[in-house]
Amino acid sequence: MTITVPFKQVDVFTSKHFKGNPVAVVNFLDVEEDSIAHATLQSIANWTNLSETTFLFKATDPSCDYKLRIFTPMCELPFAGHPTVGSCQAYLEFSGRGAVRNLYQQCGVGTVELIIDGKTIFFKGPKAKAADISSTEIRNYEGCLSAGFSQKPMLLDVGPKWVVGLMQDAKSCYDLEPDFSKLKALTTKYGATGLIVAGKYSGEDKYEMRAFAPGEGVAEDPVCGSGSLALAMYLQELNSYGASYEFEISQGGRVHRDGKVSANIEHRDGEVEYFIGGEAITLVNGEISV
Template identity: 30%
Template sequence: MRLAYHLLDVFTETPLAGNPLAVVPEADGLDFSQMQAIAREFNLSETVFVLTPRDPLHTARLRIFTPTQELPFAGHPTIGAACLIALLRAPDMIGARPLGLALEEEIGPVACEVSCYKGSIRARFVAPQTPRILRDLTDKGKIAAALGLPVEDLGFDAHEPVVASAGLAFAFIPVAGRAALNRLAPKFANFGEVFGLERPACCVYSRETSDPAHHVQARVFVPGLGGNEDPATGSAACAFAAVACAFERPEDGEHTIVIEQGLAVGRPSLIALTMQVSGRQLVEASVGGACVRVGEGFLTI
């Protein structure tokens, strides 16, 4: 079997930055074990397989794999796959106006749109579940120890550690500034016990950013995911909408937060999180970013 694949960098306009992704655009002939083996072969944080949708009104069906497991939903694979599908199937339509896609993921249908801005292809998707805080994390001593920080580095303003989700759960830990982010020395063996998550995943964030035009700088750790630190995490950005609304209490209307990520691993990324607030409640969150193709080829299996 000969299969085409494409390599993309997501949440960046610059090749070899952002979060790398492999996409296999015609994967209908593959079974679960073959997809998992191919994802293990690429050994990226995620590999996406594009299949015929179950519902003919939808654009495509996606299956998303890490090197070790299938995920029901993930952010940078959704952005990258949406951009690639638009480039392959409707390249002449992207610049005229935003191109709508409906992508079936294991979590359910995900609404996306793809556009072109100043020569850069971008995609945006609506969170498949309304982001919500699941619970507080109250043992700051254990949290600080798991991150290799002193307790006094935790928190800023009203922000406190919580677990939140928009389809995938993350622990969100606020820290005082970029200096604390740079000092992080995670003890991954402790993550499961401290954060109480089946898939231990932690987003450590600060209001202090490298660029004053941005709003948040974050580092996201998912033990066992390649190098353990993710360069850009759209699913965490979705869930962060619940955190931002809980602690910032934004007024009704539309609000956009630009998140810096990936600087510590040499793959700078920018994630745009847009929140719709009504009655001081979060009613919708969407995540967007740029994408660039960096390679293509064929697998022979």
């Protein structure tokens, strides 16, 4: 039996139309999750051909407002950043809920807290793991970039597994010309989602960031939320901040986007928490038949 459900396409981490990272969001809040086959969800994600397509379902955890399932054109993900922000915006519109401060998303990594601050939606980063990578891996990644890192890269598992490294400055990051074929083979070999590179703007609490995931079918992600989270965690590992630190991330210029991400590293009661946020604009409203 064919059903027709609401559908949106949301541009994320931007206040300018067509300058962020789009996510397709399908509203299954009134549909039993068990009635929709995994293969159907994967087919829809393959058809939209965006980096991610998400599906809103009723939460099975009573502490959460909704359940989110996140798909690339090839597979399901336990968590991703820009789909979380965009799907929160879609949920607010689908549900008709007014001014709320907090929402809770159920997904593959557990419960993700969302904070709505005016037009900006922040997600609290899930628990993550940081690990060193070998000197051989580092040399191989530098070979793909034809450039050296200014600090030793690390592997950050935030759901997706990102290798994160710093370049000398923002310009050297922006000017990189990666060998995507070699990078695809390398990330596949080492079991990483992709590579995050960033460079700091002189005199500013701001970084230029690029996210490469050719092994996942995305040569360069225009604005990457999970990558921004991985960068924040990497900077904390490098600098051992003893107090809260806020900074901005610019992404997407090389692929004709203008993404803006806010990142907060917060120290509370001896714990470090990470918040990644940005604006989201709904550009497409419609229906999809399943």
